[in-house]
Amino acid sequence: MTAPAIETEHLRRRFGDKLAVADLTLTVARGEVFGFLGPNGAGKSTTLKMLLGLLEPSGGRGRLLGAPIGDRAARAKVGFLPEHFRFQDWLTGRELLRFHGRLYGLGGASLERRADALLERMDLVDAADRPIRTYSKGMTQRIGLAQALLNDPHVVFLDEPTSGLDPLGRRLVREVIHELRAGGTTVFLNSHLLGEVEATCDRVVFVKQGRVVHELALSAAPEVLEVELRVEGATDDVLAAHGTVLEREGDRVRMRIADEAALPRLAAAMVGAGARLYALTPLRRSLESTFLEVMGDDGRPG
Amino acid sequence: MSAFLTLVHLTLHEAMRRRVLVATLVGAAAFLIVFGIGFHFVVRDAVQDTAMTGIRRRMVLNLFTLAGLYATHFLSVMTSVLLPVDTLSGEIGSGVLQTVASKPVRRRDIVLGKWAAYAIVAGGYTLLVSTGVLLVARLLGGFTPPGLSTGLPLMVFESMLLVTLSIFGGSRFSTVTNGILAFALYGLAFIGGWVDQIGTMVDNAAARNVGTVVSLIMPSEAMWQRAAYHMQPAIMRDLGLSPFSPASLPSVAMVVWAAGWALLLLVLAVRGLQRRAL
Numbered sequence: 001m002t003a004p005a006i007e008t009e010h011l012r013r014r015f016g017d018k019l020a021v022a023d024l025t026l027t028v029a030r031g032e033v034f035g036f037l038g039p040n041g042a043g044k045s046t047t048l049k050m051l052l053g054l055l056e057p058s059g060g061r062g063r064l065l066g067a068p069i070g071d072r073a074a075r076a077k078v079g080f081l082p083e084h085f086r087f088q089d090w091l092t093g094r095e096l097l098r099f100h101g102r103l104y105g106l107g108g109a110s111l112e113r114r115a116d117a118l119l120e121r122m123d124l125v126d127a128a129d130r131p132i133r134t135y136s137k138g139m140t141q142r143i144g145l146a147q148a149l150l151n152d153p154h155v156v157f158l159d160e161p162t163s164g165l166d167p168l169g170r171r172l173v174r175e176v177i178h179e180l181r182a183g184g185t186t187v188f189l190n191s192h193l194l195g196e197v198e199a200t201c202d203r204v205v206f207v208k209q210g211r212v213v214h215e216l217a218l219s220a221a222p223e224v225l226e227v228e229l230r231v232e233g234a235t236d237d238v239l240a241a242h243g244t245v246l247e248r249e250g251d252r253v254r255m256r257i258a259d260e261a262a263l264p265r266l267a268a269a270m271v272g273a274g275a276r277l278y279a280l281t282p283l284r285r286s287l288e289s290t291f292l293e294v295m296g297d298d299g300r301p302g
Numbered sequence: 303m304s305a306f307l308t309l310v311h312l313t314l315h316e317a318m319r320r321r322v323l324v325a326t327l328v329g330a331a332a333f334l335i336v337f338g339i340g341f342h343f344v345v346r347d348a349v350q351d352t353a354m355t356g357i358r359r360r361m362v363l364n365l366f367t368l369a370g371l372y373a374t375h376f377l378s379v380m381t382s383v384l385l386p387v388d389t390l391s392g393e394i395g396s397g398v399l400q401t402v403a404s405k406p407v408r409r410r411d412i413v414l415g416k417w418a419a420y421a422i423v424a425g426g427y428t429l430l431v432s433t434g435v436l437l438v439a440r441l442l443g444g445f446t447p448p449g450l451s452t453g454l455p456l457m458v459f460e461s462m463l464l465v466t467l468s469i470f471g472g473s474r475f476s477t478v479t480n481g482i483l484a485f486a487l488y489g490l491a492f493i494g495g496w497v498d499q500i501g502t503m504v505d506n507a508a509a510r511n512v513g514t515v516v517s518l519i520m521p522s523e524a525m526w527q528r529a530a531y532h533m534q535p536a537i538m539r540d541l542g543l544s545p546f547s548p549a550s551l552p553s554v555a556m557v558v559w560a561a562g563w564a565l566l567l568l569v570l571a572v573r574g575l576q577r578r579a580l
Contacts, residue, residue, distance in 0.1 A: 049400075049580070052404040053404065054403055054404060054579070055579045056577075056579070072406045072407075072408070073406065075404060075405065076405075076406035078404070080400075080401065080404045082397060082400045082401060084397060085397075085401070086396045086397045086398050087398050087401060088312070088316065088398060090316065090319050090320065099312055100401065100402075100405065102305075102308040103305055103308055103402065103405035103406070103407050104405055104406065144401075
């Protein structure tokens with residue numbers, strides 16, 4: 001049996017008398033796109049650094065691709081884009097990829113081909129031979145992402161990959177994550193942008209003070225569904241036969257239905273009863289409302 | 303290419319591209335020009351002064367050449383400390399090292415790669431400037447000091463000691479702390495050297511011991527003293543006629559001590575980075 005991509009047991013890290021990560025136990029399966037959510041100061045970046053061997057845990061243990069964290073052979077199969085990606089900005093984009101590729105033990109024609117392909121994918125071919133200090137924030141982030149994918153990693157850690165990116169840049173990151181998932185790569189995503197997480201992740205956990213407080217599978221269909229309708233001429237009876245009406249005002253109706261299978265039945269019933277249906281929108285409970293509920297909406301940012 | 307060589311390569315590349323090296327080389331060129339002009343006038347007067355004996359002329363030329371090499375030694379100290387002063391602390395502070403250290407690379411190779419590259423640059427710089435001084439003396443005065451085969455390697459060795467100190471500091475302290483620490487130690491060694499010389503001249507054992515202890519703590523200046531001793535004619539060092547001729551010669555054991563000192567600092571630098579949270 002292959003070991004999970006990431007496993008931690010009671011992982012802990014203390015800075016002086018401050019406990020950054022209290023007791024973190026989690027498992028990320030291979031090929032999963034995993035969202036790691038929490039307010040600022042929840043220990044997200046600290047956890048990531050421990051998993052990458054940049055920071056020694058104060059307690060507990062962790063395994064990366066079956067090997068104890070910090071293992072060099074395992075790190076050869078890992079890609080990492082740090083938050084606020086900074087690097088030797090006097091290098092050109094191509095030189096940066098060459099240098100980091102060599103650190104992965106790559107070289108020769110295969111490294112050149114890989115670098116060319118990534119420059120192409122990240123839309124940086126025109127800027128490839130310019131020093132990175134002349135890059136915009138978005139270009140810098142993209143070359144950082146390219147750097148994290150040089151070795152065709154089994155696991156990619158992305159720490160706030162879309163912060164500071166414009167919508168086009170964000171879409172590119174989202175597409176790259178989808179491609180990684182399609183290729184079977186495990187993605188560990190730290191992000192504040194809940195919309196991004198919702199669009200890309202299979203599963204998320206919420207952390208608070210270095211503890212997992214909630215876990216949520218996003219790929220599964222939601223159990224209970226709310227729908228919003230714009231409909232004229234629908235009687236209460238028709239609506240009530242398919243779910244519970246929560247709110248009705250003019251032609252707008254908000255109701256709860258049992259599951260997704262009820263959607264087409266509801267639509268057919270209304271059309272059959274001669275009502276004029278303009279819109280039928282399933283509402284998923286947003287990640288944001290879950291986040292606020294789980295974190296305890298004490299109105300204090302972390 | 304191994305990670306060590308990749309890091310040596312990158313660091314050399316960085317040193318060549320940064321403006322600081324260009325500034326250092328421009329400073330060295332300015333120094334050599336001034337030195338050459340001064341040397342030119344000294345030679346002219348020494349030649350015109352027919353009353354000057356051959357020995358006296360040689361002494362003047364030697365004194366001037368040693369002054370040039372002394373200035374080279376000082377430039378070398380500054381360059382060797384300042385070029386690598388932020389290479390570790392700066393990259394730790396800015397987070398550049400995170401992407402490097404998360405690769406399948408030993409932290410030991412990061413420290414040693416940077417150290418080797420800066421040792422090459424600082425050693426090369428010292429050799430370049432001292433060769434410039436020697437060329438000026440040769441071309442303008444037809445003079446070459448003796449003992450270069452011992453003196454020049456000692457000067458290069460001294461620059462490597464300071465590179466090691468600077469890398470060690472960078473693995474444990476901030477850039478500013480590191481710079482201040484290195485120059486404080488250099489100042490200490492400088493004063494210690496003089497205390498030793500004067501102690502020897504007036505035959506004061508206590509002063510000599512102070513000098514020796516200081517050299518044990520910071521052996522770089524002793525390397526210059528030993529180099530200078532070798533690079534002057536026997537008569538001058540026997541008579542103690544120049545300010546660069548040490549009355550007490552640092553021993554070979556001190557050179558061996560210095561090598562051990564550098565090795566220890568390098569080991570501590572590696573351990574410093576290994577334990578450092580990045």
